[in-house]
Amino acid sequence: MGLLEKIFPKQRENNIDGYFKTLNAYIPAFTTYAGGIYEMELTRAAIHSFATQCAKLKPEIQGSAYKNLEKTLQFKPNPYMDTYKFIYRLATILSIDTTAFIVPLYANDYETIVGFYPLLPQRTEILDVKGEPWLRYTFSNGQKAAIELNKVGILTQYQYQDDFFGTGNKALLPTMQLLDIQKQGIEEGIKQSAMLxxxxxxxxxxxxxxxxxxxxxxxxxxxxxxxxxxxxxxxxxxxxxxxIESKPFIVDAEQMKIIQTNVYNYFGTNEKVLQNDWTEDGWNAYYEGKIEPFALQLSLVMSNMTFTQKELAFGNQILFTSNRMQYASNNTKLQVSSQMFDRGILTTNQVMDIWNMPHVEDGDKRYIRKEYSEVNKLDGGEGNAIKG
Missing domain, CATH: 3.30.1120 (Arylsulfatase, C-terminal domain)
Structure with a gap:
């Protein structure tokens, strides 16, 4: 038994009635982009820095349904990768293909979810099976597998033309070609200058x-x-x-800067982020612009694929929080810790998370200062102190 059989232990693809009809796509199919985005040094660095920071997100489950899955999500979402690799790969696939798939891993009853796996198919088609949409995956080794669409989580970027999938990164192709030409020019220039x-x-x-x-x-x-x-x-x-005096070949700095800026703009990053040289304000901007939207979409996608509508209505959800991101200065950490703790907003262990310290016994209790009073009780009236 291989990996495919373990992820799709019971395929129920039958009675295919053709492609599922969508509003905009005549044939709803998605093909992995093979334009070499991950093979260029600058674009890979931008994707890697994004995926690395996203991998710090911490999965948490609110509500009682599937509460047993919380530790699974926090440590090992599937038998083959830990949480860091799981999130990192999702962020990487999403950046390269603008579409990333998450499939649930089921117990023997094919109903109880016991884990999650990120897929990287070569081609994905939406089929009509008895009036319901199914996803049929074709992998690079030629193997195929199918699963109901409503059981799958789909992350997208640049979703415009297709009802289900991202548009792709073809808009970056001219910049990729410039990067390749620039690299070849440097290599040939060095060879020629060193040859004679x-x-x-x-x-x-x-x-x-x-x-x-x-x-x-x-x-x-x-x-x-x-x-x-x-x-x-x-x-x-x-x-x-x-x-012959050998002179090193130098690419025009202004042209190089323009190409780099195109990549930074496309991936929503900058040189300081790629070199881990950010300031607190710079990091906050990058987090709000790149990582937080990813965390929000991932939370929604995994909540919707895991819980029923009734369970969602009762407040059950999967959240990806950023308490592992130690980007704030010590002064900011101190202010947040003191201001949030004595107002009962943060627990002792949550403050310990801010300082990247281990949890303590009874650290989940909340405390509040007792000298606070209602504003309308301050004029000579009896103070109504808030008690913990």
Whole structure:
């Protein structure tokens, strides 16, 4: 039994009535993008920094339904990866393909969810099975698997043309081509500038094969490691020998900056984020613009695929919180800890999380200062102090 059979232990694809009809897509199918976004150094760095920070998100389950799944989500969502790898891979797939799939792992009854797995299919089609939409995945090794659409979580970016899937990263293709041209230009420039060291003019006419032999002899006698004296000597057959000054090839800095800016704008990042050189304000901007939207979508997608409408109505949900992101300065941490703790907003253990310290016994209790009074009780009236 392979990985496919473990993820899809009971395939129930039958009675296919063709493709499921959508409002905008004639054939609702999604193909993984093969444009090499992850093969370029700058774009991979942008994707990696985003996925790394997203992987710090902490899954939490609110409500009583599936509460037993909380530890599973926090440590090992499936038998093959821990939570960090699970979230990291989702963020990476989403950035590259603009569509990421999460499938539930079921117990033997095919109803009880026991885990989650991120898929990377080569092609995905939406089929009509007895009037209900199903997803049929085709993987790079040719294997296929199908599952009901309502059981799957789908994360998207740039969703416009398709009712279910992201549009893709074709808009980045011109910048990718510029990056490739720039890289090739640097490589060729370095090769050319390092190739020729001397130019020698032979004072007589020679056949091409004799010129080659003489060049090899001249190089061996004067330019190889065998010449330990450091002195170059040549006879009268050469009318002139000149040393060529090698200059490094430099790409225009302004053009390079424009290409980099295009990548930064597309991925919503900047140089400081990629180099882990952010300030507190800079990090807050990156978190609100990139990581928080991902956390919100992931929370909604996983809540909807896990809980029934009735369970959702009773407040059951999966949240991905950012209490592991230690981006604030010590001064800010101190202010948040003191201001939030004595008002009963944070527990002792939540404050310990802020300081990246281990939890303590009875640390989930909340405390509040007792000298607070209602405003309308301050004019000579009996103070109505809030008690913990």
């Amino acid at each position: 060291r001397f130019m020698a003019k032979v004072g007589q006419s020679l056949r091409p094969e004799d010129i080659k032999k003489e060049r090899d002899r001249f190089s061996k006698d004067n330019l190889s490691s065998d010449n330990t004296s450091g002195v170059m000597m040549f006879d009268a057959k050469y009318s002139e020998v000149k040393q």
